[in-house]
């Protein structure tokens with residue numbers, strides 16, 4: 001065993017020791033008071049994380065379960081929605097909406113770019129029957145951050161719900177639900193929350209709750225109004241993912257210890273660390289503007305086989321990165337810097353990328369890319385608190 005395994009993927013992510021120990025605790029019963037006490041402790045901190053005064057429902061499913069719960073709980077067959085499609089997860093929204101037999105208006109965005117809010121506004125102006133906009137906060141397949149705040153300004157003036165897949169964004173970059181006028185925000189446990197996969201979280205605005213109450217639930221397992229009633233008793237509708245909730249209690253402590261602003265500042269700094277590092281070694285970030293804060297995608301240098309590069313990075317250096325999907329397969333590396341990842345993990349990953357590129361016969365310009373990356377990280381961390389980040393959102 002030469003190396004530690006360093007998991008720098010956009011989920012699952014490394015887990016802090018505190019969370020792992022919490023996950024190992026004895027089982028408790030999900031209908032008894034000890035569990036309800038944990039649920040009650042977790043709830044106000046989840047509301048803080050989501051930036052909402054509404055309940056945040058824990059669902060036992062992966063993130064896609066929460067996406068399904070949103071579509072099936074808020075819209076009925078034949079109703080119209082607008083879907084922003086600029087990557088794999090936008091496509092997933094479209095596929096879920098199609099499975100619910102919704103009428104879909106698609107706003108297609110070239111991969112690697114964020115949606116232009118005015119393109120969404122135009123479609124909504126043309127068709128007032130569109131009842132929802134489905135979008136990602138961070139489109140993980142490309143590494144783009146969509147302008148959710150701007151979309152909220154557009155949808156809140158209309159009878160149209162803004163439904164946001166925040167799976168790779170919540171806990172990584174700001175997304176205050178109430179302030180931005182988001183009607184449904186959801187996430188999964190294995191991205192920004194430093195937990196294993198298997199738990200999803202979902203919150204609705206008050207007007208979305210009205211819609212949910214008036215919608216015949218599309219499936220038996222996900223029933224948002226019933227789930228909400230159970231939450232009021234510190235329970236979930238079916239058997240709770242007990243360990244994950246116990247782990248969440250711990251990870252929320254860690255996330256909120258120094259305030260969410262500190263978490264976002266760290267994520268912004270890790271993003272600067274990664275982007276500066278890859279650029280200093282002659283590589284090109286795939287997303288030019290509006291890049292996400294938990295993942296950096298990088299073009300594989302011309303002439304190198306991206307799949308082989310990933311394998312060398314993993315086998316020789318123990319660093320596990322993600323590749324591209326579909327048309328981006330073999331063309332990009334996706335470096336996750338979410339969950340329990342810090343500067344030293346990223347520096348290790350950067351060096352592993354550099355050494356592997358050279359091992360495959362690629363070249364890197366002379367210089368000290370890791371030193372430059374570290375300077376950018378430290379400079380970003382020193383921004384005065386509350387400074388608006390340079391790339392929107």
Ligand SMILES: *Cc1c(COP(=O)(O)O)cnc(C)c1O
Nearest residue numbers: 062063064089138140167168188
């Ligand atoms: C990871 C991810 C998903 C899928 O979540 P699962 O937990 O695999 O179901 C959906 N959307 C985004 C934006 C993601 O990053």
